[in-house]
Amino acid sequence: MKKVEIPSCKVCLARQKSVFSELSEQQMEEMDQRKGCNFYKKGQIIFMEGSHPTGLYCIHKGKVKIYKIGEIGREQIVRLAGEGDILGYRSLISGESYRATGETLEDSLICQLPRELFFEMIQTDHQLAMQLMQFVCRELGAAENRMLQLAQKPVRERLAEVLLILREKYGLQSDQKTLNVQLTREDLANIVGTATETTIRLLTEFKNQRLIGSKGRRIQILNPQQLVRIANIYD
Secondary structure, eight states: OEEOOOOOGGGOTTGGGSTTTTOOHHHHHHHHHHOEEEEEOTTOEEEOTTSOOOEEEEEEESOEEEEEEOTTSOEEEEEEEOTTOEESHHHHHHTOOOSSEEEESSOEEEEEEEHHHHHHHHHHOHHHHHHHHHHHHHHHHHHHHHHHHHHHSOHHHHHHHHHHHHHHHHOBOTTSSBBSOOOOHHHHHHHHTSOHHHHHHHHHHHHHTTSEEEETTEEEESOHHHHHHHHTOOO
8 A cells, every 4th residue: 555646526537426426616625635545556455354444435446345254264255346436334334343354456546534524524414414325225235135146046147147247337348348347266256155166167158158258367248138147137
């Protein structure tokens, strides 16, 4: 981690996708004056399970995985985050220690709002407080869906759905096929909730069926419609 020039909230494109999208000029100036910003290399820890929060993180640039460590020492990725997403809000609001660890998936630039500033803002700005509540509710709904998937869906369906979620969350490169995120096979298995060997075997099956391809170490989505059918997703 190293100190960097702090990006201005006024011109931050990531802010426009976040819960802070409707801030006033005065609020943005206050944030610029009081926030911090750090550069994290790929694989660096942002916050650790069991430690105490000192502020709210907001991703200016980069990608992050949030994971818990199970009883046998294995990671279970519970959330993926990207530009504009906030991190550590649950522990900050509840006053508890972090229940998970945040780690970068690629080089990332992440801002941090001090605890005092965050609470001042949500106490005085009802619109921001409402946006935050809506965000938390969406995340809770996503967590509930994930629990249902892990309990009821076969691994093949879960993997297909995860690939589609990655496509929606991080988008595609200019070829409109390649996922704009690079995950290790172990990370992918830790999202799906299965063994790495099982994930590799299923990816090979998907590749042989021309559902996916590869570009270097990145996965290409070749047949999203068939992946939707395999994932058993309905509108």
